[in-house]
Amino acid sequence: MLEALTLPGLIYFTFIFLAALGVLQIAAALNSLRGLLLVRNKFLSILIGIVLVAGAFVWYLNLTNGFLLAKIEGEQQGILFLLGSSAALLVTLILASLFHWNRSMPSLQETNGLDALKEMTYWQVLRVQLRGKAREKATSKPPKLRR
Amino acid sequence: MFDLDTALFLWINSLVGAVPLVDRFFFWAMNDYLIPVALSLLSVGLWFSGSSEQERERHQRGVLVAALGLLLVNLLIREMNQVYFRPRPFVDHEVKLLFYKPPDPSFPSNATAVGFAIAAGLGFANKRVGALAYIMAVTLGITRIYGGVHYPLDVLVGALIGYGSSYLVRAILPYLEPLPTWLLKIGRKVHLA
Numbered sequence: 001m002l003e004a005l006t007l008p009g010l011i012y013f014t015f016i017f018l019a020a021l022g023v024l025q026i027a028a029a030l031n032s033l034r035g036l037l038l039v040r041n042k043f044l045s046i047l048i049g050i051v052l053v054a055g056a057f058v059w060y061l062n063l064t065n066g067f068l069l070a071k072i073e074g075e076q077q078g079i080l081f082l083l084g085s086s087a088a089l090l091v092t093l094i095l096a097s098l099f100h101w102n103r104s105m106p107s108l109q110e111t112n113g114l115d116a117l118k119e120m121t122y123w124q125v126l127r128v129q130l131r132g133k134a135r136e137k138a139t140s141k142p143p144k145l146r147r
Numbered sequence: 148m149f150d151l152d153t154a155l156f157l158w159i160n161s162l163v164g165a166v167p168l169v170d171r172f173f174f175w176a177m178n179d180y181l182i183p184v185a186l187s188l189l190s191v192g193l194w195f196s197g198s199s200e201q202e203r204e205r206h207q208r209g210v211l212v213a214a215l216g217l218l219l220v221n222l223l224i225r226e227m228n229q230v231y232f233r234p235r236p237f238v239d240h241e242v243k244l245l246f247y248k249p250p251d252p253s254f255p256s257n258a259t260a261v262g263f264a265i266a267a268g269l270g271f272a273n274k275r276v277g278a279l280a281y282i283m284a285v286t287l288g289i290t291r292i293y294g295g296v297h298y299p300l301d302v303l304v305g306a307l308i309g310y311g312s313s314y315l316v317r318a319i320l321p322y323l324e325p326l327p328t329w330l331l332k333i334g335r336k337v338h339l340a
Contacts (some may be wrong), residue, residue, distance in 0.1 A: 016184070027195040033211045036195075053188070061179070067178040068247060074221070074257070077179070081187050089339070113335035114195065114203065125338050 008064075009080055012072050015060040016084025017091075022052025024092050028117075033115030035125065036096055097123035152300040156236055159292050160298070163243035174245045177290035178231020179258055182283045190214070193269055193276055194340075207331055207340055212320065214311030216264035223308055228252050237295055245294035256297045256305030259288040263309025265281040271317055271330060284309070 020061040028036035028048035036073065037045045100121050105128070116125045163170060173244055175181055190210045197203030233254035236242050251257070262284030270277025284302025288302040297305075 003264065019184065020191055023192045027192040031196050031198075033195060046251070057181070057184075061175070064180075067180045070178075070180055072179075074261075075320060077183070078217075081184070085187075085191050112201065113340055115200065116338050122338065132302055133274060 001133060008069070008071050009076060011060070012070065012077070013080050013084045013087075015056050016081050017088050018056035018059075019053050020085040020088035021052075021092060022049040022056065024088060025049035025052065026093075033117045034119065035100075035121045036092055038092070040097055040100075058128060075114060093122040097121040148300075152237075152298045153240070156292060157240065158234070160164060160243055160295050163293065163295070169337045170245060173290040176286055177246055177296070178292040179233070181267075182287040183261055186262060186269075186280055189276060189280055189291045190265060190269060193273060196273075202338075204331060206272045207334070208320070208327065209268050209269075209270075210332070211327060212271055212313050212317045213265045213268025214224045214273050215316040215320075216268050217261060218266045218305065219312040219316060220257075220260045220309055223312065224255060224257050227255065233301070235296060236298055242295040244296075246296055249296055253297055254304065255308055256288060256291060256301040258291060259284065259297075259305035260309035260312070263306045264313045265309075267310045267313035268316075271313070282297045292295075305340055 010101055024036060025038060025045045027033070029042040029045035029049065032042075034040075039048065060070075062069065101123070103121060103124070105120060105124050116128075120128065156212060186315075190213055193206045194210050197206050228251070231254065232252045235249065237244055263266045263281075266277060266280035266284040269280045284306070288297075288306060291297040292299055292302055331340050
């Protein structure tokens with residue numbers, strides 16, 4: 001895996017990171033996953049997504065002289081794609097949680113899969129989950145016997 | 148068979164230079180970055196798409212099929228390359244080359260196989276996204292013949308291997324249960340599926 005961390009590898013990683021960041025914004029906006037959006041406006045999110053994807057391709061195309069200087073082997077490409085897109089997802093989750101930290105939280109409810117991100121940020125989802133677990137623990141404690 | 152393949156290749160490749168704008172587009176489309184990355188990004192987008200939980204799960208299973216199909220393609224082609232080495236067209240013929248000279252074997256087309264493996268996986272899950280992915284995969288195959296790095300037969304067999312791999316993975320997936328379901332359940336637990 002370390003072999004992938006050459007200068008062309010890092011440039012490819014950045015290209016994938018930026019493009020995946022854009023794809024995530026477009027997918028989140030089109031599927032109402034508000035917890036993944038960096039800005040509240042859906043239209044603006046799609047626009048940001050398109051600019052990120054197109055910008056990443058144009059930047060990489062220019063930097064590698066029309067891909068001629070890219071020189072990333074197939075296996076390396078796969079690893080770097082996985083790393084780049086995972087990093088983009090992580091950054092999206094963190095930034096969306098930070099940007100919307102004060103978003104009103106819906107009442108405590110059962111959250112399921114990605115649907116939870118329709119109303120809450122990832123940080124809020126984690127908080128709801130932790131609170132739910134704490135409540136569960138509290139209610140499952142056996143009552144103390146009085147003598 | 149090979150004569151016909153070569154004749155077809157030489158005819159397609161003879162079109163290089165006729166329209167410079169087409170050459171420019173094909174030069175960008177034929178490399179290992181533009182279309183393969185676009186297809187992979189399409190998979191990322193599909194993972195997060197779906198109007199209902201059921202639809203999203205179908206999409207995610209499609210992405211899993213594409214990813215496993217891709218692995219199978221790489222294994223198969225690696226083994227095939229050990230058994231049979233067909234030189235690139237520019238080795239034996241005078242070719243108008245649009246790209247650099249790849250050193251690996253010509254048969255089968257690895258890039259086309261990768262494109263078709265992803266397209267098939269996505270196509271099984273979502274027809275519209277699949278259609279877009281197939282257009283990209285076909286474009287990749289055609290541009291690689293046009294640009295002088297593959298014979299038509301390389302691309303045709305590459306496409307069959309790519310599609311066949313994802314088809315096979317899709318057929319095997321139910322026998323791998325409960326592994327795929329567990330994977331999706333873990334994803335759902337951490338709210339990423």
